[in-house]
Amino acid sequence: MRSLHVSVSDFNLLDPETLECPYPLYEALHAEAPVHTAPELGVTIVSSYELLQEVVHDPDTYSSAVPTSGGNLPRGRANADDEEIVQLRRTFDRANVPTLLAADPPHHARYRSLVNKALAPRRVMGMEGYVREIVTGLIDGFIDEGKVNFTKRFADELPMAVIADQIGVPRSDLKEFKRRADFAIGGIERSIPPEEERAILQAGIELQEFFLERAEERRREPQDDILTTLATAELETDEGSRPLNDAEILSILQQLQVAGKETTAHLIGSAMLLFIEHPEQLRAVQADPSLIMNMAEEALRIESPVRALFRTATRPVTLGGVDLAEGTRIMLLYAAANRDECTFEDAAQFDVRRENAPRHVAFSAGPHYCIGAALARLELQVAFEEVLGRMTNFRLDPDYPRPSHVPSFILRGLNDLHIRFDRV
Numbered sequence: 001m002r003s004l005h006v007s008v009s010d011f012n013l014l015d016p017e018t019l020e021c022p023y024p025l026y027e028a029l030h031a032e033a034p035v036h037t038a039p040e041l042g043v044t045i046v047s048s049y050e051l052l053q054e055v056v057h058d059p060d061t062y063s064s065a066v067p068t069s070g071g072n073l074p075r076g077r078a079n080a081d082d083e084e085i086v087q088l089r090r091t092f093d094r095a096n097v098p099t100l101l102a103a104d105p106p107h108h109a110r111y112r113s114l115v116n117k118a119l120a121p122r123r124v125m126g127m128e129g130y131v132r133e134i135v136t137g138l139i140d141g142f143i144d145e146g147k148v149n150f151t152k153r154f155a156d157e158l159p160m161a162v163i164a165d166q167i168g169v170p171r172s173d174l175k176e177f178k179r180r181a182d183f184a185i186g187g188i189e190r191s192i193p194p195e196e197e198r199a200i201l202q203a204g205i206e207l208q209e210f211f212l213e214r215a216e217e218r219r220r221e222p223q224d225d226i227l228t229t230l231a232t233a234e235l236e237t238d239e240g241s242r243p244l245n246d247a248e249i250l251s252i253l254q255q256l257q258v259a260g261k262e263t264t265a266h267l268i269g270s271a272m273l274l275f276i277e278h279p280e281q282l283r284a285v286q287a288d289p290s291l292i293m294n295m296a297e298e299a300l301r302i303e304s305p306v307r308a309l310f311r312t313a314t315r316p317v318t319l320g321g322v323d324l325a326e327g328t329r330i331m332l333l334y335a336a337a338n339r340d341e342c343t344f345e346d347a348a349q350f351d352v353r354r355e356n357a358p359r360h361v362a363f364s365a366g367p368h369y370c371i372g373a374a375l376a377r378l379e380l381q382v383a384f385e386e387v388l389g390r391m392t393n394f395r396l397d398p399d400y401p402r403p404s405h406v407p408s409f410i411l412r413g414l415n416d417l418h419i420r421f422d423r424v
Contacts, residue, residue, distance in 0.1 A: 008032050013041060019407045022307075023348065026336035035320040043310070043329045044322070047336035049343040049361070051320045055311055055332060056366040059104050062311040062330060064368060082194050088201040095208060095250035101309070105367050111252065112371060114233050114244075118166060118226045121374040127162075131379055134161050135386045143390060143423060147397055150417040154387075155268035156261075159379055163260030166375075167253060168214055168227030181207060181257055211253050212246055226256065256372070263305040264376045266406075266413025268383055270303035271295070273403060273417055274350050276394050281352045286388055295352040296380040300338075301360035302350050307335040307412045309364070334361050335412060393422040 011018050011025045018025055026047060029036055034048035046052050055062045099111040117123065138157055142148040160178050169177045215231040222228045230249045234241040244252075275282040285291045313328040324330070338360045339347040351357075363370035370376070396402065397418035406413050 008036055013038065013045075013409060016407055019409065020405055022335065023339065026333070026339050029333070029336055030340055030342075035322040037322070041331075043331040044324060045331045045333055046319070047333045047340070048320065049337040049340040052332050052334065052337040052361060053365060054319070055330065056361075056364055056368065059108075059367055061314055061317055063104050063314050064108070064311060065098050065102055065104050082198075085194060085198055085201065088198065088205065092201050092204045092208070094247050095254055097247045097251050099248055099251040100255050100371070101368070108367060110236050111248070114229055114235070115226055115252065115256070115371060118229060119372050119375055124374040124378050127375070128378060128382060130165075131158075131162060131382045132386065134158060135382050139386055139390060146422070147418070147420040150272050150419050151265070151269040151414050152416065154383075155272070155417070156265045158268065158383060159261045159264035159376075162375070162379060163257060166226050166260070167211075167256060168218065168223060168225035173210075177207075177210070179203075181261065208250050208254075211250060215246075215249055227253070259370065260372050260375070262411060262413070264372075264379055266305040266411060267299060267303070267376065267380060269414040269417050270305070270412070271299040271380065271384065272387075272394065272419065273414065274299055274303065276396060276419065278350050281350055282388075282394070285352055285384075286392065289385065289388065291352050292381055292384050292388075293377075294354070294357055295384070296377055297357035297360060298350060298352055298354050299380070300362035301344065301354075301357050302338065302348075303412060304335040304338050304360070304362040305412055306362065306364075306410065307408070308333050308410055332364075334364065337361050390424055391421040392424050395420050 006024050006028050008025070008028045011028065013025070029045065029047040034046070034051055036045045036047070038045060046055060098107065100108065103111060135158060138154050142153055148154065160181070161174065164174055164177055165171075211227070214227055218225075218228040218231040222232060230244055230252060233244055235244055235248070275285075281295075285295055308331050311330040311332060313324045313326055313330065315326050317324050338344070341347050343359065344354070344356065363373040363376075397420050400416070400418035403414045403417045406415055
């Protein structure tokens with residue numbers, strides 16, 4: 001049921017209250033303006049399921065070769081007068097080359113093919129035992145306590161360990177890798193004070209140097225990991241084949257880091273909160289664990305970890321009855337499309353038995369369908385098989401405030417999720 005007397009004009013996309021609870025905005029967009037031009041943000045928002053599908057399947061008209069943030073949205077670039085920060089930015093920005101997310105066919109496919117084999121569904125299926133070992137070890141670390149910060153000690157740790165292994169980070173370096181990675185991601189979407197941006201950029205540069213050092217090691221001693229694939233690959237170009245350069249390697253690794261760690265971590269935390277808020281759905285899955293896979297699809301639909309990404313119109317075009325000029329920046333609001341009543345009946349309801357839950361676009365669609373989708377699904381499946389098999393009676397920990405979300409217009413996830421539980 002849609003909210004009464006609510007208009008798109010009542011919302012500011014970047015207002016903290018809207019970021020925390022964006023669902024009334026999504027309803028207003030669906031009802032009033034599935035293609036909504038927001039001049040103050042410099043973007044046109046696409047929120048309907050069918051129109052979003054039209055855009056993602058037409059890369060010739062709607063290009064991905066644009067900055068991730070797009071438009072006039074914040075980019076954490078306020079400290080332009082600080083010469084040290086400007087220089088650090090130049091160094092860090094060496095990885096800002098179009099490879100996966102910000103490339104169009106056929107160039108996108110050339111880069112994508114380099115990591116396709118490592119993350120292909122068949123190979124991922126063979127990783128189940130290895131992922132279960134990580135999950136079991138994490139649960140062993142807190143199960144006797146009867147309470148845990150579920151995001152920090154479980155949801156964050158699982159995908160970080162998995163993606164670090166796939167990239168090629170030695171277990172001995174995992175703690176330091178996580179520290180740098182968490183810090184480097186911290187300033188993606190907000191204006192930040194100089195001292196914080198300086199520290200974030202330095203952490204990011206250190207992480208880049210770490211990757212390049214490991215890449216050089218892989219050229220001397222190849223291993224079965226993505227980093228070896230990238231370090232030794234030959235990229236097919238119009239002029240012939242050539243090795244990847246440092247900027248391309250860093251670009252791909254940084255995207256895999258965010259996609260493989262941040263989004264999966266957010267999804268695991270959000271799924272647990274959904275269970276706490278909908279105990280009848282939890283009981284259904286506990287009674288029939290075969291529902292875990294469909295629960296994963298429903299969690300992806302209703303709490304899409306990637307809320308939005310961007311395209312640019314390459315020519316004048318009419319979308320949903322709205323004329324768009326060449327160069328129009330388009331915000332694809334995946335999270336809103338996944339709550340479109342025209343596709344998902346009672347879209348605001350979390351239903352682990354929803355038959356069309358897999359139709360969600362949480363992993364996008366078309367040429368840019370998420371390359372790590374199979375791995376994310378495996379991690380969520382194994383995580384909740386083990387969690388629900390060993391724990392029950394999940395509830396929020398009254399010693400902490402209610403959980404809040406990261407104030408992001410791109411990512412959707414919890415800052416912390418303090419819970420209590422009983423052992424099975």
